[in-house]
Structure formats: structure tokens, C-alpha cells
């Protein structure tokens with residue numbers, strides 16, 4: 001029997017889907033290991049947030065307060081999470097494999113002397129774990145051989161926790177050795193967008209090098225994105241060329257998405273790109289090269305010049321409404 | 322200033338990876354190997370810091386079998402000063418790599434450790450963070466810009482994070498892990514390659530480092546991912562939108 005502690009991250013005091021998926025995965029893992037699921041929310045002045053996530057059915061939500069947790073930094077958060085896990089007797093610590101989860105959880109693992117598995121896509125009944133490797137070309141089944149375990153979960157592979165129960169909320173002060181802190185938050189330059197977040201949208205329209213310029217993203221692709229109420233993504237080639245900001249990158253080294261509908265426009269379908277979108281429910285490719293590998297994973301493939309097809313598609317989509 | 326850079330030998334990202342039918346790993350016959358692309362970016366960053374400061378010692382470290390020499394020679398040809406190869410058979414799990422690096426940091430006393438944010442074979446993205454915690458150092462992962470303070474007591478690092486870019490200040494010594502857009506690595510020049518042959522490349526068996534090398538993570542099997550079938554080709558945009566509406570029911 002192992003109890004689970006979920007680290008529920010927030011950005012500027014708002015939860016994203018990552019936090020709910022982490023709680024969902026934590027509840028699943030606690031169920032399979034016969035323990036309880038606890039949740040930790042870290043920050044300063046976060047009781048409201050703790051109450052919010054308490055509606056998602058854990059045993060207890062700890063509102064962990066400390067001035068050093070006001071802004072996210074890896075060293076302070078790692079101390080607070082590891083100390084709480086020990087104090088509350090939680091042997092398994094879980095978070096999303098988000099940029100925060102990836103940053104902090106390996107430190108938590110070292111503090112706890114725990115074995116770690118990152119970016120997992122499955123937790124089996126016998127406690128073994130599935131995780132993709134080689135850009136998704138292989139799936140490894142691993143077992144963590146220590147009593148304590150640290151896990152980050154791929155957000156597309158687990159269900160967000162339903163709003164189906166009320167956890168007790170317990171306020172607690174974090175134990176942090178401030179003298180040991182070496183990191184300071186300076187600034188966050190948020191990419192502003194009125195569109196749904198990439199990792200939460202049910203439709204994602206992505207553009208690649210085939211778009212040829214940032215201007216074409218704006219003038220050709222974005223009207224379709226907005227007509228569909230979609231989020232916009234991109235290949236690494238499009239990001240590297242400066243057409244769009246880096247946080248739109250989908251793939252092995254960018255974001256992993258699995259929407260209901262993924263439309264790849266002017267993207268060839270390199271394995272590193274597929275690693276970030278091939279679990280989408282329905283995949284559409286628009287590419288002028290009929291040999292493009294993206295067609296091998298597409299449910300619907302259209303061989304066409306995107307500069308003609310995309311505006312046409314926008315019109316057709318608008319007509320449907 | 323001393324900079325330690327970690328570099329891993331990995332399969333070429335453009336190679337086709339196939340899983341062995343017996344589930345023990347991937348097919349390695351005729352596979353081409355390269356320096357992990359993120360490690361290459363870390364090497365480049367170290368060299369740029371060295372050039373900007375008009376001096377620094379850049380020490381490469383790799384953990385792997387004898388053939389990892391090739392990747393270290395590549396890094397030396399790019400301009401690193403010397404290299405250490407920690408000899409270990411087969412795949413070594415991240416925490417053991419971090420322990421080995423921590424030992425070398427203790428011996429070499431660098432002021433900065435640069436590494437890639439992830440290796441593209443195991444895709445774990447954990448070693449830098451584990452090393453930082455072991456050393457009690459600060460870290461700046463997923464770096465896309467590094468600005469060292471003039472007195473080198475700290476660095477302001479721009480990080481690629483969900484939703485945008487974050488700047489943090491980290492005290493030195495520190496671990497910085499490179500993201501893709503930190504820089505564009507140079508190619509080794511011919512004179513660079515010639516010079517690299519004469520540079521020091523020291524080999525140390527993993528067992529000689531005196532660290533705990535017992536496995537924490539056991540790999541039970543490696544399997545191919547579920548196949549995704551190619552669907553149908555459509556001729557027109559109209560047909561596509563109709564099918565998405567009536568057949569797939571996603572719009």
C-alpha cells in the first residue's frame with residue numbers, strides 16, 4: 001500500500017489542465033497501489049486555489065504556504081514537495097510532465113532517494129510503468145525498484161480528475177531552508193493569445209515550413225484556426241525560422257497534444273513531429289507532396305497547394321455553421 | 322573559468338529506429354551515431370562563453386562504452402580542451418549518470434556545468450536537474466539565452482516554458498541545460514579535427530568512481546508503439562470538410 005502525493009501546479013494562481021490530469025493520474029495510481037491520493041498546492045495566498053482543486057476528489061488537499069514559493073523556482077519547490085511527502089507518509093509523488101513538472105520532479109526524486117520515471121503514458125495494475133522513448137519509436141515497460149517513487153505523467157495519456165468529491169483542505173507552512181536557495185524568479189513573458197491553450201484544445205491546426213513566412217501564418221493559416229475555434233501549433237522548422245513563437249512547437253522536444261482533430265498544414269511529418277501529435281483522434285494532412293510521411297498517419301489526406309486549400313477550407317467550415 | 326559539458330552518444334535523429342523482436346532493445350546494426358543534438362548545443366554554448374571571455378577551460382564528459390570516444394573527439398574538434406570518458410557497458414540509467422557527473426564535478430570543481438535538456442534516445446529529461454540537487458546547486462533548464470554576470474557570480478537565463486519565456490537568475494556554480502534555440506552549433510573545421518587527435522581524452526571505468534551503481538529503474542521490455550493506419554485520400558476541400566462533419570464528426 002502506497003499513498004500518493006500529487007503536485008498540482010499553477011501559473012499565476014490559475015490551474016491549467018496539467019494540474020487536473022496530475023490529480024486524475026494520482027487517483028488512478030493510488031487506486032492501483034491501494035493507497036490514498038493527496039494533493040499539494042504550493043505558493044503564497046493559495047487557499048482559494050486549494051479549495052478549487054479540492055472539488056476533484058482527493059483525500060486531502062494541502063495548501064502549502066511560504067513566501068519563497070510565491071513564484072515558481074525549482075529548488076524551493078523541490079524542498080517543499082519532498083518535505084511534505086515525507087511528513088505525510090506519501091511514497092509516490094506525481095506531477096504532470098509539464099515544463100514545471102519536468103524541472104522540479106527530478107530534484108524531488110533525489111531528495112527522497114526515489115527512483116523516477118518521466119513522461120509516463122501508463123501505470124499498470126502490477127505497478128509497472130509504460131513510457132515512450134526514441135521519439136515515440138519505442139515504448140519501454142519499466143519498474144521502479146525503490147520504496148519511494150517519483151513519476152511525471154504525459155497529459156494526453158491520463159484523464160483529468162472529475163469534479164466528483166470534496167477533499168478536506170489543510171493549510172500548512174512549507175519547510176524550506178532558505179539559506180540553500182540559489183535561484184530567483186525574474187520575469188515571465190507570457191505569449192498572449194485569445195485562442196484556447198494548445199494542450200487543451202479539441203482542435204489544433206498546425207503549420208510548418210510550407211507556410212513560408214510568419215506573414216502567411218497570420219494571413220493564411222490563422223483565419224482557418226479561428227474559423228474552427230482551434231489552437232494553433234507549429235513544426236520545429238516553422239519555429240526555428242521565426243514564423244511563430246517557440247511555445248507553439250509540437251513534437252518530441254516541444255508540446256505533446258492529442259486533440260479530437262489535428263490538422264497538419266505544410267508539415268512533412270518527421271518522426272520528431274509525429275511524436276507530439278500521433279495520438280490525436282483524427283489527423284488531417286494538407287501537403288502538396290503526395291509522398292510526405294505525414295500522410296502515413298493521417299485519417300484524411302489532401303494533396304494540394306495549401307495557399308489554395310486553406311482559404312477554401314475556411315470558407316467551407318464557415319458555411320457549415 | 323572551468324566549464325564542464327556533458328555529451329552523450331545517441332542514434333542519429335534521422336535514422337529509422339526499429340525495436341528488436343525479442344523486446345530487449347532497438348536494432349543497432351548499421352545504426353549511425355552522433356552527439357546528442359542538445360549536448361552539441363551545450364558544447365557550442367561553452368565555446369561561446371570561452372570565446373567571449375577570452376579564455377576558459379572546456380572539459381567534455383561522456384558516459385558510455387569505448388566507442389563514445391568518437392563523440393568526444395567531435396566535441397574536441399569543435400574546440401573543447403579535453404575530455405573524460407567514463408566507461409560503462411550498455412545503457413546507464415539517469416540517476417547513475419548524475420552520480421558519476423557529481424563525482425567528476427567534485428574532482429574538477431567547474432564553475433558551470435552545461436548539458437542538453439534531454440537525450441533523444443531515452444527522452445528522460447532528468448539528469449541535469451538530478452545533478453543540481455545532488456550538488457545543492459541552482460539550475461536553469463530549457464535555456465534559450467544565457468547571460469553571465471561580469472563577476473561570474475550569477476547568470477540570468479531565459480527558459481522556454483509552457484506559455485512563454487521565463488527569466489530566472491541563478492547563482493554560480495550552476496547547471497544549465499540547453500534547449501534547441503540556445504544557439505546553432507558550429508561544424509568542426511579540418512584543423513579542428515587534426516588538433517582534436519592530440520587533445521587529452523582520459524578514460525575512467527565507472528567502477529573506479531566509487532559511486533553506487535545499483536539499478537533503481539529496471540527495464541522489463543521495449544515494444545514498438547501502436548501502429549496508426551493511413552486513412553483515405555480526399556480529392557477536394559469540400560469532400561474533406563464533409564467527411565470531417567458527417568463521418569468523423571469532429572466539426
Ligand SMILES: Cc1cc2nc3c(=O)[nH]c(=O)nc-3n(C[C@H](O)[C@H](O)[C@H](O)COP(=O)(O)OP(=O)(O)OC[C@H]3O[C@@H](n4cnc5c(N)ncnc54)[C@H](O)[C@@H]3O)c2cc1C
Nearest residue numbers: 208209210235236237251252253266267268273288289306
Ligand atoms: C533533436 C531534434 C529534435 C526535434 N524536435 C522536433 C519537434 O519537437 N517538433 C518538430 O516539429 N520537429 C522537430 N525536429 C525537426 C524535425 O526533424 C523536422 O526537421 C521538422 O519537423 C520539419 O518541419 P516541417 O515539416 O515544417 O518542414 P519540412 O520537413 O521542410 O516540410 C515542409 C512540408 O511542407 C510542404 N509544402 C511546402 N509548400 C507547400 C505548399 N505550398 N502547399 C502544401 N504543402 C507545402 C512540403 O511538401 C513539405 O512536406 C527535431 C529535430 C531534431 C534533430
